[in-house]
Amino acid sequence: MKRILYATDLDAHSDRALHRAMMLSIQHDAELLIFHVTDPRAANAAVRISELEEQIQKSQLPDISAAKRGALRHQIKVVSGDPISELVAAVDSFHPDLVVMGPSRELTPMAVFYGTTADKAVARIGSPILVVKNRPYALYGKSLVAFDHTLGSRAALELAAGLAPDAELLIASVTGADGNCLKELNNVNDMVSGHVTEILKSVPDGKLRDIEPQVTIRSGIAGDELLNCAAQIKPDLLAFGRTQKTGLKSLVPGSTANLLLGHAACDVLIAGRIG
Numbered sequence: 001m002k003r004i005l006y007a008t009d010l011d012a013h014s015d016r017a018l019h020r021a022m023m024l025s026i027q028h029d030a031e032l033l034i035f036h037v038t039d040p041r042a043a044n045a046a047v048r049i050s051e052l053e054e055q056i057q058k059s060q061l062p063d064i065s066a067a068k069r070g071a072l073r074h075q076i077k078v079v080s081g082d083p084i085s086e087l088v089a090a091v092d093s094f095h096p097d098l099v100v101m102g103p104s105r106e107l108t109p110m111a112v113f114y115g116t117t118a119d120k121a122v123a124r125i126g127s128p129i130l131v132v133k134n135r136p137y138a139l140y141g142k143s144l145v146a147f148d149h150t151l152g153s154r155a156a157l158e159l160a161a162g163l164a165p166d167a168e169l170l171i172a173s174v175t176g177a178d179g180n181c182l183k184e185l186n187n188v189n190d191m192v193s194g195h196v197t198e199i200l201k202s203v204p205d206g207k208l209r210d211i212e213p214q215v216t217i218r219s220g221i222a223g224d225e226l227l228n229c230a231a232q233i234k235p236d237l238l239a240f241g242r243t244q245k246t247g248l249k250s251l252v253p254g255s256t257a258n259l260l261l262g263h264a265a266c267d268v269l270i271a272g273r274i275g
Contacts, residue, residue, distance in 0.1 A: 001028040001162070005096035005127075007035050007087055010051060017102035017132035019059050020267070023139060024130075024163070025072060026064055030097070032074040035090050037083040048078045063139045091125050098163070100130045126273035128159055133267050134236075140164035140267075144235035145213075146226050146260070147173045147192060152241025154199055155271035160239035161200060161208045163269065167236070169213040171196050172229045174222040189217045223259035230264055239269040 006021035008014045018034070025032040034056075038048055053076065061069060079086050091099060143160045147153045161169055173192045175185075193215045200208040216233075218225035230238050240260055261268055 001030045001097045003033070003094060003096045004028075004030045004098045004100060005033045005035055005090060005094055006100045007090075008052075008102070009083070010036060010048070011102075014102055015055055015059065016135045017100055018055055019061060020130070020132045020136045021100040022056070022059055022072060022074075023061050023064055023136060024098070024100070025074070026061070026068050027139060028163075029071070030073075032072065033090070033094050033096065034074060034076045035087070036076075036078045037086045038078055038080050049076050052076050052078075062137050088125060091127055096127050098130055099125065099127050100132060102132050128155075128272040129270045130163075131261065131268040131270070133265070140167045140236045142168045142170065142233070142235045143237045143239060144170045144172055144230055144233055144266075146222075146238070146240040147171045147196065148222075149192075149195060150241060151274045152271055154241070155274060156239040156241040156269065157196065157199055158203055158208070159271050160237060160269055161211055162203075164237060165207065165211075169211055170233055170235065171213050171215045172218060172226055173215065174218045174220065174225045176219070185217050185219070189215055192217065223256040226256070226260060227263055230266065235266050237267050237269055238264045239271065241271040242273055 001024075004021055004025050006018060008018060021032060021034075024030070034052055036048055036052065056074070077090065079090075140163070143164050145153070145157050145160050147157060157171070171192065173188070175188045193213075196213055196215065200211050200213070203209070216229060218229060226238075226240075238260060240257065257270075261270075
């Protein structure tokens with residue numbers, strides 16, 4: 001991971017996503033672009049840049065030493081205009097490996113996915129998106145990946161494992177198998193475990209080869225079961241993928257993505273677009 005873009009509207013809780021973006025940038029030695037879109041009628045760019053620099057200086061970063069904090073490489077860019085359109089332009093220009101944002105009013109993921117320019121925005125923002133919901137008190141320690149054997153879920157698995165290499169990795173797969181048939185569930189478990197292990201071992205440079213994920217198999221409605229699993233496991237991070245389609249259809253089919261994004265209590269990681 002070489003570049004991270006953090007999009008902020010400077011609301012009351014924006015420091016949560018900023019702190020996580022800074023921690024990930026330091027952890028992965030990645031360049032951090034802090035991006036803000038201001039209303040042309042509001043404070044000028046210099047004022048906003050000063051506010052952001054002050055946030056950075058006051059940031060408390062758990063698990064990050066002072067020496068490592070000093071290695072943070074960041075730049076701030078403030079523009080005026082439509083938040084979604086300008087965000088798309090910034091992503092196209094900066095080519096981030098990860099876009100970090102909070103569930104804020106202006107640049108909320110729901111606005112990206114459902115606003116008037118939603119289809120164009122999602123189709124063009126091919127980078128993975130991390131939605132930071134909670135204040136970070138440590139590096140990610142437990143990741144939960146929704147896995148269904150698709151290319152999108154494979155991308156989510158690789159991304160989550162690479163983003164938090166020291167975290168406990170848990171895999172949740174929802175099947176249509178009979179939940180009362182232990183043999184059938186065990187067969188599904190073996191198939192998922194084998195596929196996940198194969199994926200991790202095949203990642204170039206071998207960094208994920210030694211990760212030993214735990215697999216849980218659920219039977220029922222995907223969105224509901226994944227939320228129930230997350231509620232029981234209590235991960236720091238929930239990751240899922242997109243399909244090979246574009247626009248709104250590039251997310252997990254149906255309302256599953258909406259459900260996970262809107263109701264998961266933890267941070268949410270959406271893998272990049274496939275194809």
